[in-house]
């Protein structure tokens with residue numbers, strides 16, 4: 345399987361490391377031999393017809409800041425769209441930043457790949473938040489696989505489990521804590537009595553939040569993931585413009601103390617129900633399975649038969665997100681390449 349990888353940051357680097365670790369298992373168990381033919385970051389690209397070595401890619405990135413500086417294989421300047429068309433790979437993996445201010449860059453990567461007949465895996469949420477119905481249609485039109493399991497829940501297979509629940513049942517509503525940073529801040533405010541600014545400073549210090557944490561605390565990241573859940577699990581043709589959103593920036597301590605007096609905590613909840621899609625701080629009973637601490641994610645599905653199903657797990661991390669990409673690659677290999685495993689495994 346010939347792969348082009350866009351983005352060589354936390355997730356991209358974790359992916360090439362994971363592919364190395366899993367190489368023998370992938371071949372023995374699935375007959376899958378992934379080859380990294382092209383890797384692109386914001387400053388350049390590395391290309392090799394025979395496959396790029398993960399050790400050389402990582403060493404070059406660490407030493408020079410760009411894979412474009414790679415000896416013999418490097419190309420300075422980033423022309424990702426042209427490269428996608430010219431290099432001739434089977435699969436494009438998109439791991440550039442989820443930038444809602446400029447989603448058209450990643451959208452053009454996905455469109456170029458699909459139009460060239462390539463299968464696509466993305467962990468970039470922005471293209472899906474803005475244009476998921478159109479992208480799903482384009483993938484169908486071009487008969488290519490389109491996977492995005494790392495966009496919600498990182499390594500926790502939220503989308504796969506949730507869409508499985510929707511088969512043979514009806515998911516009436518979803519309530520989701522899908523942003524680890526805000527859950528860390530709210531858990532901290534609840535447990536230590538800190539004010540919002542102090543809890544946010546601690547989140548930045550520990551690396552849970554970016555230096556500019558607006559996407560998290562204003563509910564934008566939750567809204568992007570909620571849009572993906574709505575399309576994938578509930579078949580809604582939604583975009584982020586359909587999400588009624590407020591964050592936790594204006595949340596004061598008194599609101600948490602009030603909630604506590606009613607045996608509740610405050611969580612940033614993404615909600616999909618009959619009245620639409622929303623993101624807002626809501627009270628959750630202390631005893632609810634949605635009351636998860638730290639930076640955990642939790643997604644509650646209200647199923648017509650059987651009632652509530654709750655999925656809990658870590659929702660971020662480079663290695664975790666890389667496992668989601670690998671899951672998607674194996675699915676593409678088995679379903680879109682129609683390649684069945686050589687033998688059954690327990």
Ligand SMILES: NC(=O)c1ccc[n+]([C@@H]2O[C@H](COP(=O)([O-])OP(=O)(O)OC[C@H]3O[C@@H](n4cnc5c(N)ncnc54)[C@H](OP(=O)(O)O)[C@@H]3O)[C@@H](O)[C@H]2O)c1
Nearest residue numbers: 351352353354355385386439440441442467468660661665
């Ligand atoms: N990290 C997580 O836990 C996690 C979990 C789930 C989903 N995600 C998603 O995964 C994606 C990657 O996250 P990350 O943590 O790996 O981010 P990151 O460390 O900031 O890496 C982003 C990479 O994209 C490259 N890039 C930026 N603009 C580009 C362009 N126009 N063309 C080609 N490459 C470009 C950057 O290049 P330079 O190296 O030159 O700057 C960098 O290598 C994001 O969309 C994020 O939302 C991340």
